[in-house]
Amino acid sequence: MKTTKNKAMIILFLAPALILYLFVFLYPTTRTFIMSFFKVEGVTDALSSWKFDGFDNFKTLFGTPLFVSAMKNIGLIWLVGGISVLLISLLFGVILTSGVLGKSFLRSVIYLPNVISAVAMGTMWINYVYNPDFGLFNSFLKLIGQDGLAKTQWTGPELVFWSMLIAYCFGMVGYHMLIWMSGIERIPVDFFEAAKLEGANSFQRFSKITLPLLKGVCRTNIVLWTVSTMSFFVWSQLFSPVNLSENTVTPMSYMYELVFGASSSALTARNSGAGAAIGVILVIIVVVVFTLTQRIVRHDDVEL
Amino acid sequence: MKKKLCSFVAVVMTCALALGGCASATPAESKSSAGSAASGAAAGAAKSDVKLTYYSMWNETEPQGQTITQAVDAFKAKTGITVDVNWQGRDIRKTLQPALDGGEEIDLFDEDLDRVNGTWGKYLLNLEDYAKKSYDTTSSKPFTDVVSSKLIDLARSLGPDGKLSTIPYQPSSFLVMYNKDIFSKAGITSVPKTWDEWLADCAKIKAAGKTPITEDDAYIASLFGYHMARLIGKDKTVAMVTNKKIDDPAVLTFAQQWKDMYDKGYISKNASGNIYPAGQQEIANGSVAMYLNGTWLPNEIKGSAPADFNWGTFAYPAIGKDGDGTDSNQFGAQCFGINKDTKHPAEAFQFIVWMTTGEWDTKLAENSIGVPMANDATWPKQLTEAKAAFDATKTRYPWAVGMENDSDINAKIKTNFALLVSGKLDAKGFADAMKK
Numbered sequence: 001m002k003t004t005k006n007k008a009m010i011i012l013f014l015a016p017a018l019i020l021y022l023f024v025f026l027y028p029t030t031r032t033f034i035m036s037f038f039k040v041e042g043v044t045d046a047l048s049s050w051k052f053d054g055f056d057n058f059k060t061l062f063g064t065p066l067f068v069s070a071m072k073n074i075g076l077i078w079l080v081g082g083i084s085v086l087l088i089s090l091l092f093g094v095i096l097t098s099g100v101l102g103k104s105f106l107r108s109v110i111y112l113p114n115v116i117s118a119v120a121m122g123t124m125w126i127n128y129v130y131n132p133d134f135g136l137f138n139s140f141l142k143l144i145g146q147d148g149l150a151k152t153q154w155t156g157p158e159l160v161f162w163s164m165l166i167a168y169c170f171g172m173v174g175y176h177m178l179i180w181m182s183g184i185e186r187i188p189v190d191f192f193e194a195a196k197l198e199g200a201n202s203f204q205r206f207s208k209i210t211l212p213l214l215k216g217v218c219r220t221n222i223v224l225w226t227v228s229t230m231s232f233f234v235w236s237q238l239f240s241p242v243n244l245s246e247n248t249v250t251p252m253s254y255m256y257e258l259v260f261g262a263s264s265s266a267l268t269a270r271n272s273g274a275g276a277a278i279g280v281i282l283v284i285i286v287v288v289v290f291t292l293t294q295r296i297v298r299h300d301d302v303e304l
Numbered sequence: 305m306k307k308k309l310c311s312f313v314a315v316v317m318t319c320a321l322a323l324g325g326c327a328s329a330t331p332a333e334s335k336s337s338a339g340s341a342a343s344g345a346a347a348g349a350a351k352s353d354v355k356l357t358y359y360s361m362w363n364e365t366e367p368q369g370q371t372i373t374q375a376v377d378a379f380k381a382k383t384g385i386t387v388d389v390n391w392q393g394r395d396i397r398k399t400l401q402p403a404l405d406g407g408e409e410i411d412l413f414d415e416d417l418d419r420v421n422g423t424w425g426k427y428l429l430n431l432e433d434y435a436k437k438s439y440d441t442t443s444s445k446p447f448t449d450v451v452s453s454k455l456i457d458l459a460r461s462l463g464p465d466g467k468l469s470t471i472p473y474q475p476s477s478f479l480v481m482y483n484k485d486i487f488s489k490a491g492i493t494s495v496p497k498t499w500d501e502w503l504a505d506c507a508k509i510k511a512a513g514k515t516p517i518t519e520d521d522a523y524i525a526s527l528f529g530y531h532m533a534r535l536i537g538k539d540k541t542v543a544m545v546t547n548k549k550i551d552d553p554a555v556l557t558f559a560q561q562w563k564d565m566y567d568k569g570y571i572s573k574n575a576s577g578n579i580y581p582a583g584q585q586e587i588a589n590g591s592v593a594m595y596l597n598g599t600w601l602p603n604e605i606k607g608s609a610p611a612d613f614n615w616g617t618f619a620y621p622a623i624g625k626d627g628d629g630t631d632s633n634q635f636g637a638q639c640f641g642i643n644k645d646t647k648h649p650a651e652a653f654q655f656i657v658w659m660t661t662g663e664w665d666t667k668l669a670e671n672s673i674g675v676p677m678a679n680d681a682t683w684p685k686q687l688t689e690a691k692a693a694f695d696a697t698k699t700r701y702p703w704a705v706g707m708e709n710d711s712d713i714n715a716k717i718k719t720n721f722a723l724l725v726s727g728k729l730d731a732k733g734f735a736d737a738m739k740k
Contacts, residue, residue, distance in 0.1 A: 042423075044405040066712045131582075132574050153577030157722045160577075242522035242580050243708060246715045257711060260398040264522065265708035266419030 035276035057277035093180030111174035122238030125167040130154035183217030352384030359413040421462040428469035441662035472637035495618035518572035520583030529705030534623035542706035559731035576726035617690040632699035
């Protein structure tokens with residue numbers, strides 16, 4: 001009876017969000033999906049100018065070397081970056097929840113890169129860390145007498161991808177560390193105390209209690225990492241600011257150029273249909289990863 | 305009751321926020337609508353009680369934006385016409401077309417000459433008739449008689465149906481920008497016109513303790529395009545891109561010549577890792593003498609270069625007997641276009657004339673160390689030599705001689721050139737990699 005009386009209020013509360021969702025999210029999503037099967041030049045071109053071309057946009061993309069490079073790059077960022085970030089952030093999370101002195105301060109310091117704009121962070125890395133003449137890396141190598149290594153071009157074609165990945169991961173560790181910490185802090189202290197009384201050492205407590213009870217958090221971290229990786233754009237732009245490079249291109253930066261044209265050359269052809277197809281591919285990847293994560297990292301009876 | 309009242313207030317506030325967001329999303333629309341309602345001007349003569357909406361490619365804080373702000377105020381004082389500038393910056397590349405397609409009332413806009421005519425050509429008004437008329441700042445002559453005919457011809461050739469539909473301004477040319485003090489110190493008395501002279505001058509610059517030339521990821525494709533055009537000519541160079549095959553035997557010659565530049569230490573040791581704008585900073589700090597770049601360079605690095613930086617400019621040297629000479633160079637401009645659906649074409653064109661002739665054309669060039677449009681305007685002293693090279697140019701190269709028309713080819717050039725000038729790839733390796 002009470003629920004029925006509240007129906008009007010429920011509808012009233014839901015309506016603004018629902019309407020906004022339909023117009024701001026669902027409409028562009030549906031339009032993008034449909035657009036991926038059409039030949040469309042400009043993203044706002046009238047529907048009458050769209051030409052149906054089936055899966056041609058997808059075929060063209062996978063036949064384009066730059067898009068293939070973009071997929072390889074994003075794959076490496078997801079896998080290598082993901083493993084590194086999640087492991088390092090887990091390590092920091094465990095250390096900071098183990099009663100270490102200055103926890104709040106250290107947590108803030110590790111999280112700090114997330115507060116700073118990615119553009120500022122990228123500029124810092126490129127100019128003050130990777131600069132071959134006065135950057136941190138080469139200055140340090142010179143200091144320790146490694147003059148040969150101190151000539152390394154960190155942003156040259158052979159290393160620029162890894163330099164970009166390190167810079168990106170540096171900023172992401174703090175974010176995932178906080179998620180790990182929230183999971184660890186939810187585990188009742190009694191579990192650890194009981195284990196201690198039974199004579200379990202730190203590693204045993206970590207592997208037998210902490211890790212199994214972090215499965216849900218692990219899943220969350222993997223999904224969040226996947227979503228943020230698929231939208232990898234700013235760092236790609238920072239490491240190739242004017243036009244695309246094989247080593248730094250990602251699906252998002254390639255999509256941007258296809259949809260809006262190149263910034264330096266006005267003659268580069270636009271192809272919003274192919275851009276939409278990239279969007280669809282990224283969505284499929286996220287959904288697949290999410291589904292697999294749900295299946296592989298299952299909830300079980302010890303989940304809190 | 306209190307709970308219900310709170311809930312009701314919360315819902316009202318949510319709706320108000322949402323609706324408020326919608327309302328504030330289109331300020332330009334409401335303003336321009338007010339402007340159009342107040343006008344109704346006929347196409348021929350300009351009226352004074354008009355408000356124009358101008359989508360600008362500049363940011364308000366750039367020298368160009370600052371000058372345009374002053375010019376808009378002066379224009380209002382002189383004509384009574386208000387120009388409402390919507391500062392889009394380079395984001396105009398993605399915001400203009402949706403705004404035009406969405407029916408937003410935009411009277412004029414600007415961007416690169418190739419882009420406005422090529423990408424947004426269908427939105428442009430034919431300006432031939434307006435350009436034939438005389439205006440206050442054209443000394444009773446037709447507008448087209450007082451501005452650069454080379455650029456007007458270019459705009460016409462790029463325009464829809466070959467009609468003049470945009471008015472160029474802030475012209476630029478792509479040339480070798482160099483530090484004249486380093487040249488003097490090295491004992492170079494005249495700029496190189498051939499590859500042999502170029503190599504001889506590089507040797508002198510190196511002997512003087514400076515690095516002859518630098519490069520960065522943004523302009524490598526232009527360097528490759530220029531060099532190839534000097535070896536085999538513009539048409540064959542562009543054809544390689546059109547056919548998606550960078551396989552001309554001259555690619556090996558290019559690689560041998562630039563490998564030679566690397567081996568002799570004539571190119572910056574940082575060139576392979578320079579991410580834009582790192583290359584031009586090597587010019588600004590005086591460690592490198594030359595850089596193949598646009599005439600916009602003095603403005604771009606004026607913040608980091610000494611105020612008395614002694615700028616010089618020359619055309620990329622001639623190289624092969626089958627290639628182009630120094631009278632072939634890329635040049636272009638930004639340009640104004642008028643929306644074909646505008647209600648105020650005469651007033652919009654009047655503003656364009658205001659910006660491209662007389663006082664404001666000169667001020668825009670001065671403040672942005674750029675090139676003026678009017679024939680009688682003086683070029684900034686930093687670009688004195690650029691004017692001679694621009695005037696001597698007979699054949700226009702497209703941007704990067706076409707090398708950036710294809711993103712795959714551009715990316716391939718960037719990677720392989722960086723490997724070539726870091727000793728990781730030999731000449732044959734470069735040519736083979738470019739064929740793949």
